[in-house]
């Protein structure tokens with residue numbers, strides 16, 4: 001690969017490139033490394049159009065046949081750009097593995113991303129759904145990013161406002177698939193670091209280790225997040241899945257109070273603007289789906305929010321089960337669950 005020498009590889013098997021383990025073939029794949037240029041990419045895809053960008057495939061549902069060009073970003077590298085008394089700005093190339101990047105930052109003494117440890121996928125995909133876990137979301141640690149606008153054929157630098165981050169959402173998730181190619185992401189990491197231990201699981205784990213609250217270090221948080229995730233979540237390498245299949249619904253205070261009258265145990269967290277975030281996993285479990293299997297697919301026995309492929313599932317089976325779960329939650333609670341993974345067809 002190199003400028004002007006990008007090659008479109010035809011008929012590529014992507015079954016090992018998506019964590020749901022769906023059998024899928026791309027008509028053609030274009031891999032982009034550090035030597036590729038925007039001009040070369042535009043030239044390579046001219047006449048075909050980029051249909052989609054694929055990272056680690058951990059938040060997608062792939063159809064069996066994917067027409068047109070699928071772009072995979074394999075750019076690598078991490079760099080400390082600036083450091084002041086308040087913050088460090090660290091840039092990572094889009095093809096870096098997210099978890100390795102978090103670990104690398106910790107090893108350099110740059111804390112701030114530890115709550116987001118062990119989220120599968122690439123750095124380039126992280127802004128797409130504003131990844132979040134254990135009380136921290138990417139937007140809180142975001143500085144800017146560099147993207148290629150493949151529709152307009154130009155390089156753009158985007159700041160916090162441009163990305164329109166929201167709960168597991170951004171301008172990239174809403175845009176036409178394949179419009180933006182994120183090539184590098186810059187993070188703003190605090191020099192005066194404070195642990196974020198709001199989530200009960202995390203606090204409990206740290207307490208159990210006997211670490212005093214004022215002595216907690218970023219490595220302790222990282223270890224806790226990794227241990228909790230390993231104990232709760234199915235490993236896609238063992239039981240293929242795409243993580244949480246639905247977002248936690250956010251409802252009005254009136255709707256929450258109405259539901260809580262019938263279901264006083266309903267877990268909910270107050271949000272800005274008087275809204276309430278409900279635990280989608282609880283809703284799915286109460287609707288009777290925890291551990292339930294429908295043919296090749298099912299909802300996980302420990303985490304009702306995680307849709308799993310027991311073997312040989314198709315995108316249609318995945319989406320049919322998701323629709324059934326949505327319908328029964330809607331019928332029981334009057335709440336519409338929004339799907340989190342992106343569908344590629």
Ligand code: FAD
Pocket residue numbers: 019052053054055056057058059060073094119120121122123124125126128129130131132133168172173177178180181182183233234236241242243244342
């Ligand atoms: P892909 O699945 O390949 O793509 C996802 C989307 O990003 C697609 O729309 C794709 O077009 C786009 N995209 C990918 N790369 C680029 C790029 N370079 N430029 C432009 N667009 C791009 N998510 C969370 O938020 N929090 C969690 O705690 C979490 N836990 C998970 C646990 C498990 C077990 C699994 C399987 C998934 C989990 N996820 C979680 C979802 C997923 O890991 C994240 O959304 C992740 O950021 C997806 O990265 P990816 O590289 O696999 O992206």
Ligand code: NAP
Pocket residue numbers: 132133134135198199200201232233242243244245248267269277279280281340
């Ligand atoms: P959990 O800790 O059992 O909590 C259940 C739900 O309650 C979570 O969805 C979380 O919302 C919310 N919550 C808990 N404590 C909260 C607090 N102090 N303030 C606000 N909200 C709170 O959740 P879990 O299922 O084991 O997952 C742990 C974390 O990993 C969560 O942040 C979850 O989003 C993340 N995760 C995400 C995926 C994915 O694919 N998207 C997969 C696995 C885990 P939030 O989800 O909004 O944080």
